[in-house]
Amino acid sequence: xxxxxxxxxxxxxxxxxxxxxxxxxxxxxxxxxxxxxxxxxxxxxxxxxxxxxxxxxxxxxxxxxxxxxxxxxxxxxxxxxxxxxxxxxxxxxxxxxxxxxxxxxxxxxxxxxxxxxxxxxxxxxxxxxxxxxxxxxxxxxxxxxxxxxxxxxxxxxxxxxxxxxxxxxxxxxxxxxxxxxxxxxxxxxxxxxxxxxxxxxxxxxxxxxxxxxxxxxxxxxxxxxxxxxxxxxxxxxxxxxxxxxxxxxxxxxxxxxxxxxxxxxxxxxxxxxxxxxxxxxxxxxxxxxx
Amino acid sequence: xxxxxxxxxxxxxxxxxxxxxxxxxxxxxxxxxxxxxxxxxxxxxxxxxxxxxxxxxxxxxxxxxxxxxxxxxxxxxxxxxxxxxxxxxxxxxxxxxxxxxxxxxxxxxxxxxxxxxxxxxxxxxxxxxxxxxxxxxxxxxxxxxxxxxxxxxxxxxxxxxxxxxxxxxxxxxxxxxxxxxxxxxxxxxxxxxxxxxxxxxxxxxxxxxxxxxxxxxxxxxxxxxxxxxxxxxxxxxxxxxxxxxxxxxxxxxxxxxxxxx
Numbered sequence: 223x224x225x226x227x228x229x230x231x232x233x234x235x236x237x238x239x240x241x242x243x244x245x246x247x248x249x250x251x252x253x254x255x256x257x258x259x260x261x262x263x264x265x266x267x268x269x270x271x272x273x274x275x276x277x278x279x280x281x282x283x284x285x286x287x288x289x290x291x292x293x294x295x296x297x298x299x300x301x302x303x304x305x306x307x308x309x310x311x312x313x314x315x316x317x318x319x320x321x322x323x324x325x326x327x328x329x330x331x332x333x334x335x336x337x338x339x340x341x342x343x344x345x346x347x348x349x350x351x352x353x354x355x356x357x358x359x360x361x362x363x364x365x366x367x368x369x370x371x372x373x374x375x376x377x378x379x380x381x382x383x384x385x386x387x388x389x390x391x392x393x394x395x396x397x398x399x400x401x402x403x404x405x406x407x408x409x410x411x412x413x414x415x416x417x418x419x420x421x422x423x424x425x426x427x428x429x430x431x432x433x434x435x436x437x438x439x440x441x442x443x444x445x446x447x448x449x450x451x452x453x454x455x456x457x458x459x460x461x462x463x464x465x466x467x468x469x470x471x472x473x474x475x476x477x478x479x480x481x482x483x484x485x486x487x488x489x490x491x492x493x494x495x496x497x498x499x500x501x502x503x504x505x506x507x508x509x510x511x512x
Numbered sequence: 513x514x515x516x517x518x519x520x521x522x523x524x525x526x527x528x529x530x531x532x533x534x535x536x537x538x539x540x541x542x543x544x545x546x547x548x549x550x551x552x553x554x555x556x557x558x559x560x561x562x563x564x565x566x567x568x569x570x571x572x573x574x575x576x577x578x579x580x581x582x583x584x585x586x587x588x589x590x591x592x593x594x595x596x597x598x599x600x601x602x603x604x605x606x607x608x609x610x611x612x613x614x615x616x617x618x619x620x621x622x623x624x625x626x627x628x629x630x631x632x633x634x635x636x637x638x639x640x641x642x643x644x645x646x647x648x649x650x651x652x653x654x655x656x657x658x659x660x661x662x663x664x665x666x667x668x669x670x671x672x673x674x675x676x677x678x679x680x681x682x683x684x685x686x687x688x689x690x691x692x693x694x695x696x697x698x699x700x701x702x703x704x705x706x707x708x709x710x711x712x713x714x715x716x717x718x719x720x721x722x723x724x725x726x727x728x729x730x731x732x733x734x735x736x737x738x739x740x741x742x743x744x745x746x747x748x749x750x751x752x753x754x755x756x757x758x759x760x761x762x763x764x765x766x767x768x769x770x771x772x773x
């Protein structure tokens with residue numbers, strides 16, 4: 223049964239009529255809400271094949287939801303999310319799992335399996351999805367670990383790794399099946415400057431050498447602008463600016479300026495809107511002169 | 513005015529609907545475990561690994577507790593029986609009490625607090641650290657890969673642990689009754705042999721422990737899977753596992769006893 227599904231999925235992936243060859247991910251008028259709370263509003267974006275694209279925005283702006291829509295963990299209330307021409311919302315069961323087998327995802331803090339060693343973590347997707355002999359699994363794991371510079375750590379447990387090393391092992395695990403699409407969820411959070419540079423370099427290198435299409439959700443402006451091909455800015459569930467890194471650096475949009483230079487006040491206000499004034503809250507109301 | 517009267521009722525309604533919704537979710541979750549159990553059998557190593565964590569690592573608490581429960585039964589049983597001049601029946605009393613009730617029930621309660629709470633905490637933390645999400649995105653079903661092997665490990669381990677508990681308890685009764693108090697050894701064992709029926713006592717006790725094992729493990733994996741993915745959420749889920757399992761075991765024990773004996 224499984225080879226048949228693989229075959230069908232492969233056909234769908236390669237020849238779907240609605241997919242121009244240069245577009246890999248496409249959001250068409252996508253709206254999404256958790257219950258009553260709207261997260262994404264009528265959002266449109268495209269990720270060209272083989273490119274590294276960043277989605278930037280403040281915390282809680284709906285960035286991670288974009289990744290969950292692409293991996294089919296949640297479905298949009300309206301609109302379409304197309305990956306390689308296939309509408310992800312129409313996939314379920316095995317077809318959805320076939321779709322996920324073609325992508326790798328790096329989670330915010332790695333999400334390594336804490337009960338498995340580094341070797342077994344990287345071997346996990348290979349053991350689950352292939353019937354390769356043990357010697358070949360071993361070779362593949364060692365090659366993937368070597369690609370992230372951590373060949374010597376294979377016998378360690380995740381608890382023995384530093385944050386940056388854990389992120390690199392998770393990256394090796396994510397690329398174990400040579401995915402066509404890589405998703406990065408806040409890959410730079412909580413890393414020291416050296417680890418941050420290493421992860422940034424690895425993401426760029428993987429994209430260049432393997433030709434993988436990649437979508438990165440982040441709020442780290444400077445590392446991201448150095449490595450990505452294109453940037454979308456998301457705020458309140460909408461794309462409010464986009465462009466190449468050069469265009470973003472030169473942008474005169476007040477919002478982009480505030481985000482890129484990290485100013486505390488601007489179009490995004492420093493103070494949370496309050497129903498009462500400060501004077502009222504402090505009980506000065508009615509006293510003259512205050 | 514209306515609001516102050518309506519608020520408590522509204523809250524009661526909300527809690528009731530929530531409780532029923534959760535019960536329904538647990539039932540669907542149980543269905544999903546059964547549906548995705550194939551891998552637990554075809555890759556039996558996954559289940560065996562969990563048998564080690566749930567069963568083998570519970571051996572010490574189960575055997576030591578069994579021994580002490582048997583010794584207490586020996587002491588208490590003797591002081592009561594001797595009043596009626598039937599101290600010879602001590603072997604029968606110890607064995608029947610353990611096989612029918614104390615073995616399955618106490619072993620299940622200990623299992624819930626030793627292995628059940630560990631399962632909840634482990635699955636809850638896997639959820640909190642996005643490990644279950646990561647599995648899902650890697651096209652691996654976490655219910656098939658993480659939950660089902662743990663469930664079957666619990667179901668398999670529980671009867672064996674209860675049997676060991678019984679064995680140690682009977683040995684504890686022997687230590688106190690025969691070696692300490694001085695009841696005749698032949699009487700202790702032969703009275704036991706006469707009084708205990710293989711099907712009525714031993715097999716029914718094992719069925720009980722099988723049911724308790726399924727209930728406790730289901731509660732443990734469900735609470736872990738359903739935990740709020742925060743430190744407070746996992747800790748609350750672990751507490752709920754122990755409390756709910758204890759109540760479920762005692763209530764099920766009443767129902768099963770009513771049907772069996």
